[in-house]
Amino acid sequence: MPQVISSSVTAEPSVDEAALYFDISQADKELVSHLESTSDEMGDILIESFYAHIMGHEEAAQHFRDESHLERVKRGQKRYFADLITAPLDDAYIEDRRRIGQIHERARVSPTLYIGAYSYYLTRLGDHVRQTMKDDPEQAFAIAFALMKLAHFDMALALETFVSAREDTIQAREREISELPTPVLKLQDGLLLIPVVGTLDSFRARALTLQLLEGIREHRARAVVLDITGVAAVDSAVANHLIQSMAAARLMGAQSVLTGLSAEVAQSLVKVGVTGEALNTAGDLQSGIVLATKLMHG
Amino acid sequence: MTRRVPILRQNGILIASIQEELSDGDILALQSRILSDVVSINAKAVVIDVSALDVLDSFGTRTLTEIASSVELRGARTIIVGIQPEVAMAMVLLGLDFRNIATAFDLDHAFDLLRAA
Numbered sequence: 001m002p003q004v005i006s007s008s009v010t011a012e013p014s015v016d017e018a019a020l021y022f023d024i025s026q027a028d029k030e031l032v033s034h035l036e037s038t039s040d041e042m043g044d045i046l047i048e049s050f051y052a053h054i055m056g057h058e059e060a061a062q063h064f065r066d067e068s069h070l071e072r073v074k075r076g077q078k079r080y081f082a083d084l085i086t087a088p089l090d091d092a093y094i095e096d097r098r099r100i101g102q103i104h105e106r107a108r109v110s111p112t113l114y115i116g117a118y119s120y121y122l123t124r125l126g127d128h129v130r131q132t133m134k135d136d137p138e139q140a141f142a143i144a145f146a147l148m149k150l151a152h153f154d155m156a157l158a159l160e161t162f163v164s165a166r167e168d169t170i171q172a173r174e175r176e177i178s179e180l181p182t183p184v185l186k187l188q189d190g191l192l193l194i195p196v197v198g199t200l201d202s203f204r205a206r207a208l209t210l211q212l213l214e215g216i217r218e219h220r221a222r223a224v225v226l227d228i229t230g231v232a233a234v235d236s237a238v239a240n241h242l243i244q245s246m247a248a249a250r251l252m253g254a255q256s257v258l259t260g261l262s263a264e265v266a267q268s269l270v271k272v273g274v275t276g277e278a279l280n281t282a283g284d285l286q287s288g289i290v291l292a293t294k295l296m297h298g
Numbered sequence: 299m300t301r302r303v304p305i306l307r308q309n310g311i312l313i314a315s316i317q318e319e320l321s322d323g324d325i326l327a328l329q330s331r332i333l334s335d336v337v338s339i340n341a342k343a344v345v346i347d348v349s350a351l352d353v354l355d356s357f358g359t360r361t362l363t364e365i366a367s368s369v370e371l372r373g374a375r376t377i378i379v380g381i382q383p384e385v386a387m388a389m390v391l392l393g394l395d396f397r398n399i400a401t402a403f404d405l406d407h408a409f410d411l412l413r414a415a
Contacts, residue, residue: 251401253401
């Protein structure tokens with residue numbers, strides 16, 4: 001199973017923070033542990049009734065159309081709620097909650113379903129406490145509040161993990177996009193066009209260089225037009241890389257023309273000490289092709 | 299073992315095709331042979347083909363640059379032909395760029411350049 005690396009952007013709650021933000025103390029843990037037998041006997045019933053409750057909805061029914069999957073989820077959920085009552089609040093507990101958050105993200109369990117199930121469980125359990133402890137409402141309240149603190153901490157853990165797993169997914173997608181190959185197009189014999197679109201980071205700039213040089217070899221190109229109209233910004237490292245690519249292309253005997261420089265790109269090129277003399281540039285693709293054709297024929 | 303790079307002559311153009319890695323001594327020998335040939339036949343151009351080379355180090359690059367500069371002093375041109383992608387990239391990263399020397403993809407390209415000039 002691929003380990004989802006939790007991002008460090010969001011603060012990761014620790015046991016200390018549980019005590020700080022959620023005001024959870026050992027006393028709360030002890031109060032909640034009074035519910036152990038109750039949660040044992042009610043766990044199954046509550047979970048069954050919850051699923052009976054939500055399966056009426058098409059979305060939930062769609063999500064749990066696989067019987068064995070539903071059984072597995074129910075078992076996991078029972079353990080999850082049992083841990084809430086009995087498991088000691090330590091690093092292992094937090095680690096476990098975080099792992100479950102990751103599973104939720106992968107299984108596309110929405111926060112609504114997660115919090116909904118939680119709320120259903122808590123209110124039913126609270127109801128039970130209220131009814132069974134009619135003679136000691138003080139204690140019943142104390143237990144309910146302690147339970148609420150733990151539950152909120154639990155949800156915070158799961159949602160932090162959920163969010164950071166989402167962020168990782170988004171980052172992975174972005175990386176995929178940035179790794180999209182840049183096409184090398186043949187305009188006419190010996191003349192190539194490479195349109196660069198998107199973000200140019202160092203990784204992609206390096207891949208671009210290789211494609212440029214391989215393209216020259218493959219097509220026996222004598223001139224290359226590198227169009228960066230679709231590039232919003234380049235930093236100085238990438239600007240340097242572009243210059244190096246064009247120098248390498250020249251070593252292979254191909255003249256290169258850079259077209260479509262945006263104002264920002266032009267500025268960052270100047271910042272790394274590039275002037276128009278060292279570089280064939282043209283304002284737009286059309287004049288770039290004209291220039292390249294001229295260079296190609298000496 | 300010294301390797302002797304063949305130097306061909308065609309219509310006043312010298313063509314040296316380097317087929318294998320050369321030692322520093324071999325390159326220096328090539329340099330002096332090219333220059334004496336340029337003088338003896340009054341060549342108008344020198345074409346050096348390096349397409350078989352996987353590496354061009356700084357010494358090789360500097361010597362090729364020296365050859366080109368000396369040839370130019372005789373009023374002739376030098377064209378380096380067939381630098382491979384990997385070699386080109388490595389040279390650029392080392393800051394070696396044959397700044398004032400013409401380069402060509404292959405011999406055809408080199409002759410086109412000479413005709414155009």
